[in-house]
Amino acid sequence: MSDVATQPRVPARVVLLSLAALWACYFLVATLRGAVMGYDFVWPIFSRRLTICILSMLVMAAVWPLLQMLERKSGGVRLAIVLVGALPLALLLSVINEAVFSDMEMTQAYGSEQEAEAVKSGKVKISRDEAGNILVDLPTIVTQPVPAPPGTPSEDASAPTPPPAPEPTTTSDPNAHSITIHTNKTLGDSYARWGSVADYAFTRYFLVLAWAALYFALAKAEEARVAERREGEHRRAAAAAELRSLRYQVNPHFLFNTLNSLSALVMTGKQDDAETMIQTLSTFYRRTLSGDPTSDLKLVDEIELQKLYFEIEAVRFPNRLVSTIDIDDAVSNAMVPGMILQPLVENSVKYAVAATQRPVTIAIRAHRVDDMLELSVTDDGPGEKVKGVQGFGIGLGNVRDRLRARYGDAATISFGRREEGGFATVLRLPLQFGPSDAGPLELARA
Template sequence: MQTLEAAAPPLPHRIAFISIIAFWTLYFAVLTFRALAIYHYHYGMAARTIVSVAGIGITILFYLILRRIPTTRMGLGITVAALLAAPCACVYSTVNYYAFRQSAMEEESKSWSKKAATPGTAITQPAMTVGAMKSHDEMSMLGEIADQAANGYFFFASWASLYLALCYAARLGAVERRAAQLQAAAQSAELRALRYQVNPHFLFNTLNSLSSLVLTGKRDEAERMILNLATFFRTSLTGDPTEDVPLGDEIQLQRLYLDIETVRFPERLTVVIDLPEALRSACVPGLILQPLVENAVKYGVSRTRRPVTIRIRAREEQGNLQLTVEDDGDPMENDAVQGTGVGLRNVRDRLAARYGADAHSLWGRRPEGGFSVTLQIPLVRDGC
């Protein structure tokens, strides 16, 4: 099984090479500026070029070895980098010593030649060359290389720190992307599960009503009910639960559902739908009204013996879409109110998964009897 850490890809070669070239370009620029500021001419330009090119090659080898260390083990990477920086610094210091030694000899030769070609000029060593030669006399070759290696060590250690930081950032980015993918997958699964929680009692009751229609010889009503049931389930189960649908289609699907229930309660169920034409294209999560309409039928219509009206209303309120499903059934007892909780939690959780804090829901018993639920979501037109 792939873990989040294992999913992190290694640092691309391109980024590593750019960092290496940038480091050594900075080295070249700083030393060149220093030479211009102190000596006022391009002393050691060829030597710095050789050292910079050699440094790039050494650092690339350093990188290729360091790359083989798993980036998920930061402690191991730091240890290996600290150890590898030492031989790299020694090689760099050796190249630096011989490159600048050769450059100093060439500068000395040019200076002597120029002095010798000028009539009446005393031939003496320039102060810079004398200082350089004095430094060589005072320090052995190995001592000078070791001194330069100490500086080089911190240079390689600095690049290794940058490399490990980039690896860590890449791994962290991969973990965040993987976590986002898992979160999106979990959210999609949650939306699917919540959307497909169609009350099984609806199907059982519908089949019982269908059976009664067949037994009583009401074939036309039975055929219409079968067609409505097939259309309802085909529409509700084939749509993508993570996508929105036009409000007009959502209410049409609820109208289809209520037509099926009207067969069960032909004398007791009245449906009123108040949908302004301007809001028909508003986008809503598919089947978001289904649990609310189911509750209205189950607790508003089936519990009474008198006609009950279920009203579905849509309004625009300050840039938001407000949806209300209410019934005027008998006053509900506390246990009946608690029974509506599953469907209401379903709707609330779907709104939270889809809109976060931008969606709100409010429900409760109506003073005149029955139950009312109001949803408020951002109003988006023609985007679904």
Template sequence: MKPSRTPPPAARVPFWTVFASIVGLWATYFALITVRAELLGLPFLDEMLWLRLLTTFCGILITLGLWLVLRVFDAQPMWLKIGAALLLAMPAALLTAQANALIFGELQAAVDGMKLAQQGFGDDTLMVDQQDVALATERERLIDFATSRYFLLLAWCALYLALLTGERARAAERREQEFRTAAKAAELRSLRYQVNPHFLFNTLNSLSAMVLTGKTEAAERMIQTISTFYRRSLADDPTSDVPLRNEIALQQLYLEIEAVRFPARLRTIYEIPPALENALVPGMILQPLVENSVKHAVSPSGGEITITLAAREEYGRLVITVSDNGTGGGTGGGAANHAPGHGIGLANVRERLQARFGEEASVVSGLVPGGYATHLRVPILTRGRT
């Protein structure tokens, strides 16, 4: 049975964003109508102000109700959302117009009465005709008001659909970022897992040689050191960064293991400034480089070889150097065989740094006076700034 795939939840505009847009719309309406009344010098300004506040509050409630219905169509195609907005805004506009008529009914009647009195109608027949005209005017006023509110609510619907589109775009960006992060993590994990089997193969070969040659005490010490090495290296997430001091400590364990094989030929130097010990680097990033020095400089050499692990800050970046003084003498060993692409070596390091830092990291490797060196340049990161 194939596992079911749950589709991602539909993007939603947060409630407080919706609420702020509605309040902003009606607050703007309230301000414009109030300024208009002041400019026209309409009567009953104080009474109208409070009634207008009440109609604005009703408009906010009605628009919230419109949103509750409109949000049902959030996951639908855009044409359906637009159609829903065009239809749903109609009853909402009628409700706001009716609320306005009820709230302003008494005040409007008083204004109409003032107009009638000013016109001096005394004939009953004329008064009835005028009342019919007033009713017709009231219907026209209601229709005009509903029409204007319809376009007002359509403007808010357009704003809401724009907010929804923006939220969907942000959700898509978040999902894309999650996919990129997952892909990068998988790549880092794969590259990191290439290192451990390679190292285990080498150390088991060395251990086998010691047992066959009767070096049991050295083999026992090597087993204990290997156990410590793997306990520390496997404790970390393969995709995580570790402080530089931890990475150096891990390489010290590895070189102690190799020192059992080459007690008279392997010498190590560590030049790590205390200020850079907390800088973060990918776990076991130095392992292939140190292995290369052992394989191509120490192993074929007949004399003492020094492997140096150093770090420095250069133009705001962390520079880590793994170098040795292998001369390439003897039977084709040493620095001459330090070629990019041997085993997983430099290729693995480059790929891991590329996956972790992109163009911000670089690897420079090659012959130097008196030996071979590889320089890693990465951003200086700490736990508080990653």
């Protein structure tokens, strides 16, 4: 598909609204200008001006496809074409204005609508002589005798008979019923109408240029919106890819440790424990790999996964691993990134339980702090510092990167030794809830 076919277009609704706004402003300015110049607010002028605005808007809307063809042109080419092409369009709009107001001009010239109608009907003929004077030919006057009222002395039989009334006559003198209006106009005034058209064309020219500039600005804005939307989609895709990659880093790391534990169980002859671990591990991976690694889980489901992990590690450390879970019911449906607690619990097993021969308690707690969800994983082990790049180990670095990719700066992670002994990691992330009717994750036990 070509670039022309795929390039963003200004919606037709926006184009028509821009034209309507342009000519509405023109109508308002022209009306106010007439008020300032002393013209009366009369409907004939309003109706004709409104007609001109509607017709002009339709004519300019017809030019819209031509402007679309110029969107991919360079700025110089576009400017040259618009400057030249606006001339005939402005002239057409001026002719429309002259045609609509032509009858109003005749009415103003003859003084009233009745006089203008008389000129149109042919009862009065108006012309100009070579000096520019106006000649008005009046209709022929016919004189009729007026009968005397009854009872007057003229009806008396004894009265002398009046002479017969003369027959009505018409004059053949062409100047007998003509009026000459002397003016100061010359023959050059015959071009006044075209001068008026040119004057209106000049005004319309700048209106056309203004709308063309507005259209190209709207086209650029639409292009910027599409580019911003695509950039947002790319950012979301990149964030999803990063989340997916970080999520898949958790499972291989956990699997590596679990396989080492299985090897140790087999080598020490604990086949039953090894079989239990394999079955539990199979259930754990079936649940963690079946979902979308970029989607969130309800906290109660995340806790169920960690319980399953504790079962796996309890096979390795049956007398040393003690787990406690304290989840506030008010946040049990809060949404968290899947497997976000796994690296933290795994660190406690690695650096606390495996590093000592005494029982170690790993505690998971969750509660609400203002509008944030606070998750903590603590242990009472030796409290050795987790070594790694910039103070983060692999597990803590993974959690930090996932929180940044998912929440940006809205989520934080803090960790360190506890005063009473052991190590603590605290996560704070935005409190978001999922559907209240969905139950906890049901983990099948093989």
